[in-house]
Amino acid sequence: MSAEPELPRAARVFISFVGLLRTNGFAVAPEQTTSFLAAIQLLGPRSLEDIRQAALATLAPPPERRATFDRLFDLHFRGNEAIERVDDGEDDETVRLQEEARGNDEPLLSDEANESGLAAARAETLVERRFAQLSTTDALRRLSREAPRRLPKRRGHRRMRARSGPYADLRRTLRDSVRSDGEILRLGRLKRRQRPRKMLLLIDVSGSMKTRTEENMKFAHTLVQAAPSVEVFTFGTRLTRITRPLRLKRREQALRAAAHAVSDWDGGTLIGDALQAFLAVPRFGGYARGAAVIIVSDGLERGEPDALRDAVAKLSRRAWRVSWLTPLAAGPDFRPQTEALVAIERFVDDLVDGGSSASIVAHVLALGQRRVA
Amino acid sequence: MAVRSNIVGIDSPEALEKALRAAYYLADEGLATAAYLGLALGKPLLLEGAPGVGKTEAAKAIAAVLGRRLIRLQCYEGIDASAALYEWNYPRQMLAIRQAGDESVDIYGETFLIERPMLATLRAPDSTVLLIDEIDRADQEFEAFLLEFLSDFQISIPERGTVRASERPVVVLTSNRTRDLHEALRRRCVYHWIDYPSAEREARIVMMRASSVAEGTARAVVAAVEKLRREPLSKAPGIAEAVDWAEAATLLHKGGARWPDAFRRSIGVALKDEEDLHFISPRLDALLAEASA
Numbered sequence: 264m265s266a267e268p269e270l271p272r273a274a275r276v277f278i279s280f281v282g283l284l285r286t287n288g289f290a291v292a293p294e295q296t297t298s299f300l301a302a303i304q305l306l307g308p309r310s311l312e313d314i315r316q317a318a319l320a321t322l323a324p325p326p327e328r329r330a331t332f333d334r335l336f337d338l339h340f341r342g343n344e345a346i347e348r349v350d351d352g353e354d355d356e357t358v359r360l361q362e363e364a365r366g367n368d369e370p371l372l373s374d375e376a377n378e379s380g381l382a383a384a385r386a387e388t389l390v391e392r393r394f395a396q397l398s399t400t401d402a403l404r405r406l407s408r409e410a411p412r413r414l415p416k417r418r419g420h421r422r423m424r425a426r427s428g429p430y431a432d433l434r435r436t437l438r439d440s441v442r443s444d445g446e447i448l449r450l451g452r453l454k455r456r457q458r459p460r461k462m463l464l465l466i467d468v469s470g471s472m473k474t475r476t477e478e479n480m481k482f483a484h485t486l487v488q489a490a491p492s493v494e495v496f497t498f499g500t501r502l503t504r505i506t507r508p509l510r511l512k513r514r515e516q517a518l519r520a521a522a523h524a525v526s527d528w529d530g531g532t533l534i535g536d537a538l539q540a541f542l543a544v545p546r547f548g549g550y551a552r553g554a555a556v557i558i559v560s561d562g563l564e565r566g567e568p569d570a571l572r573d574a575v576a577k578l579s580r581r582a583w584r585v586s587w588l589t590p591l592a593a594g595p596d597f598r599p600q601t602e603a604l605v606a607i608e609r610f611v612d613d614l615v616d617g618g619s620s621a622s623i624v625a626h627v628l629a630l631g632q633r634r635v636a
Numbered sequence: 637m638a639v640r641s642n643i644v645g646i647d648s649p650e651a652l653e654k655a656l657r658a659a660y661y662l663a664d665e666g667l668a669t670a671a672y673l674g675l676a677l678g679k680p681l682l683l684e685g686a687p688g689v690g691k692t693e694a695a696k697a698i699a700a701v702l703g704r705r706l707i708r709l710q711c712y713e714g715i716d717a718s719a720a721l722y723e724w725n726y727p728r729q730m731l732a733i734r735q736a737g738d739e740s741v742d743i744y745g746e747t748f749l750i751e752r753p754m755l756a757t758l759r760a761p762d763s764t765v766l767l768i769d770e771i772d773r774a775d776q777e778f779e780a781f782l783l784e785f786l787s788d789f790q791i792s793i794p795e796r797g798t799v800r801a802s803e804r805p806v807v808v809l810t811s812n813r814t815r816d817l818h819e820a821l822r823r824r825c826v827y828h829w830i831d832y833p834s835a836e837r838e839a840r841i842v843m844m845r846a847s848s849v850a851e852g853t854a855r856a857v858v859a860a861v862e863k864l865r866r867e868p869l870s871k872a873p874g875i876a877e878a879v880d881w882a883e884a885a886t887l888l889h890k891g892g893a894r895w896p897d898a899f900r901r902s903i904g905v906a907l908k909d910e911e912d913l914h915f916i917s918p919r920l921d922a923l924l925a926e927a928s929a
Contacts, residue, residue: 292823302673302826306649313669316649320670323827326684326813419775420714433726441743445733543868545686549814577870577911 274300277314280339284322287335291322311340400478402620403485406628410489415555415583415631419458428454460583462486462493463550465541467560468525469499469532475590476528478620479559484509484517486627494550498537498560499527504547532563534603535570542577555630556582559617561589564603572606579610588617588626648672652701661690661697662833662841670828671698678804680786682822684811685830688874690841691810692769694830698808699765708767709753711774717781721791723750744795754785761789761805771821772811779818786824833875835862841875842882849882853889857882860899860927861906869912881906899924 281296302317315336324332422430432451440447464486466479483495487509495506508520522528542548556578564571579585587607591597593616599605608614616622646652652675653668663671667683671694674681681698683691699706709720729743751759757766771779785791786807790800809825811817833841835858842854849857857878865872873881884902893901900920907913916923 290819292819295823298673298677298679298826301677305673305676306669312665316666316669317673319666320673320826320828323682323822323825326829329829420712421716434724437724437726437729437743440730441733445730445736447730539868542870546813546815548870 276340277303280318280336281322283335283339284324284332287331289322289324289328289332295322314340400481400620402624403481406482406485406624407489409628410486413628413631414462414490415460416457417460417553417583418455421456422453423456425452425454428452430454459491461550461552461554462490463554463556463582464493464495465538465556465558465560466495466497467499467532467534467558468497468528469563470529471532471561471563472559472590473529475559475618479623480518480521481514482559482620482623484514484521488512494554496541496547497521497525497527498534498541499530500533500537501527502537502540503527531565532560533566534560534562534564535566535568535572535574538574538578539570542574548581551578551581553581553583556585557588557627558586558611559588559623561591562587562599562601562604562607564601568602568606571603572610575607575610579612584613584630585611586613586615586626586630587611588613588615588623590616590618592616593618593622646672646675646701655701656694656697659697659700660844661693662837662844663694663697664833664837667694667828667830670826674808674826675702675806677826680807680809680825682809682811682817682825682827683830684813684827686832686872686874687812688872688876689830689832690875691830692767695765695767695769695808695810698806699767702765702806704763704765704806706765706767707753707756708769710769711771711778713773713775715774715778719752720754720778720781721752722755722793723752724748725750749793749796754791755799757805757807758789758791758799758801761801761803765806765808768807768809770812771809772814772817776818779821783818783820783824786821832862832865835859838862838875838878842879845879846883846886849886853886854882856895856899856928857885860924863923863927864906864916867916869907869909869915871907871909871912873906877906877908896921896924896928899928 277300278296281291281299284291298321299318302321303314306313306317315333318336319332422428422432424432424435430453432453435451436447436449439449439451464483466476466483468476468479472479483505487493487495487506493506494504495509497503497505503525505521505524508524509517511517511520542551575585587604589604591600591604592614597616599608599614604614613626615626617626646655649665649669649672652672653663653665656663656668656671671681673679675698683694685691696706724744725748729748732741732743732748735741753766757764768782771782788800789804790798792798809821832838835855838858838861839851839854842857843849843851846854861873861878861881881899881902884905885898888898888902889895903913903920907916
């Protein structure tokens with residue numbers, strides 16, 4: 264399929280729209296541009312609405328950036344002057360709990376094109392934090408070394424060859440038997456392949472966790488690098504998905520990007536609301552299904568303990584295992600004291616020490632030894 | 637660009653919308669356009685949206701409009717090529733080898749091949765529609781494997797060679813978006829995000845699907861369902877649930893139950909999660925009264 268250059272002048276406006284999309288962080292492949300032009304040719308185009316529909320169908324903007332896409336479309340084809348700056352690409356990952364709590368109708372996945380900065384006009388103090396040059400601690404080195412072997416696994420549906428296993432490998436057996444005139448000399452076996460289990464890491468970045476936050480972020484980065492399917496969120500007064508920045512290989516760079524995404528460092532704590540918001544977005548809630556959920560938080564809740572208890576109960580029903588790692592549990596004779604921790608105690612599988620990277624790593628590496636579902 | 641032969645007689649999105657309506661599917665402009673473009677450009681159609689907005693139904697309706705058989709490939713975690721493409725009939729092959737004795741036997745002949753959905757589609761592209769349902773459930777290896785199929789519409793069977801479709805088959809993929817699909821897959825498709833329909837459209841869908849339901853009932857159910865969808869439920873009622881609820885309430889009403897009561901008693905067909913029911917029950921009466929008003 265190739266773009267027929269029949270109407271080069273007319274086609275230019277559509278191609279420049281694709282360019283505009285790309286500058287605004289939409290991934291549009293050349294073949295999509297070709298389809299877009301073909302679609303316009305096919306549809307007429309009789310009206311601007313047709314062009315919009317053709318663009319939506321062929322350029323496939325992700326649904327959470329649909330509003331941005333529409334604004335860009337209007338800007339380009341209708342020439343709206345009101346818009347000067349469009350989106351910053353990372354907003355779609357941010358759930359605004361503040362608006363949520365006030366009962367505002369704004370959608371959970373916010374799209375804030377008209378705001379001049381992520382943190383503008385917020386009542387709370389939002390501090391962008393930069394992480395200093397970091398040195399790898401022994402614990403993290405141990406994590407990256409041992410993760411492939413020791414992180415939790417589950418049995419997948421795919422089968423692989425094995426010396427012994429519950430299933431017969433008929434394909435291989437047949438091939439072998441052809442060589443011996445149909446005589447089966449050895450029955451090939453298959454077993455179910457082990458797959459790494461999904462992991463979900465929720466990190467409290469509120470003021471009370473301040474001294475631990477930097478270490479926890481380093482831990483998160485190491486885990487994302489070492490394990491194939493990890494999702495990471497931070498929460499304080501808001502919930503922010505930081506998986507994408509943490510995928511950057513170089514740690515300083517990754518942590519800087521994550522620090523930029525999170526805007527509620529060292530603020531208050533509304534753990535219950537943050538977790539509720541997490542579960543209310545189906546795509547996020549899906550990350551918890553069958554996953555090893557690790558919550559790193561002291562559990563010093565400012566909000567309602569009921570909201571927290573319900574959210575953790577829901578999480579624990581979805582997850583394979585919920586671990587709550589709190590710095591308060593440093594001693595062996597630890598008993599939950601705060602109302603929030605008492606409320607959630609019966610829903611979590613582990614309530615253990617999260618006061619140092621070494622203890623966190625030790626717990627996470629021990630998870631795989633617990634049980635295989 | 638030439639319009640493909642598979643949509644002869646349908647020359648615009650509006651015509652397709654009309655044809656879909658005749659197949660009892662109410663498509664909005666966006667869906668009709670995307671489906672039309674998919675068919676006309678010979679590209680797979682990727683439908684995403686929340687569970688219960690009618691993605692699978694759309695594929696069924698498209699098959700009905702084209703007068704073709706719908707082949708459904710339900711994806712699940714761990715689905716692999718032998719479930720999607722083909723499988724050899726091993727016991728039969730084994731038997732054939734034994735029976736052949738000294739004569740040679742082609743154990744990779746047609747008689748030993750078990751066709752799975754994708755191979756069936758490639759072999760009969762002009763009489764089937766392939767629905768690859770809930771692709772987001774399959775793992776990424778399978779998604780990568782699909783890419784080859786969707787760009788060239790061919791698959792290779794090592795023992796027999798390559799099977800190529802004589803024309804581009806009609807393929808519809810659906811996804812509930814429980815995970816992000818690979819960009820490369822989205823790129824190869826014509827894409828449409830199906831939203832919940834407007835109240836007006838949904839009421840029409842309910843009446844079309846459940847002919848015994850009165851208009852007032854349909855509107856009340858749709859209003860109630862809309863309110864429920866705004867609540868933080870773990871499973872919001874989809875269109876099918878709205879249809880079922882309207883039917884169930886009508887049934888109870890005919891059996892003598894009064895209106896709001898008939899709705900309340902049949903809530904179980906709309907909300908199927910104990911926790912959701914528990915969550916909504918304190919406000920359910922008020923919500924239903926408001927919706928019926």
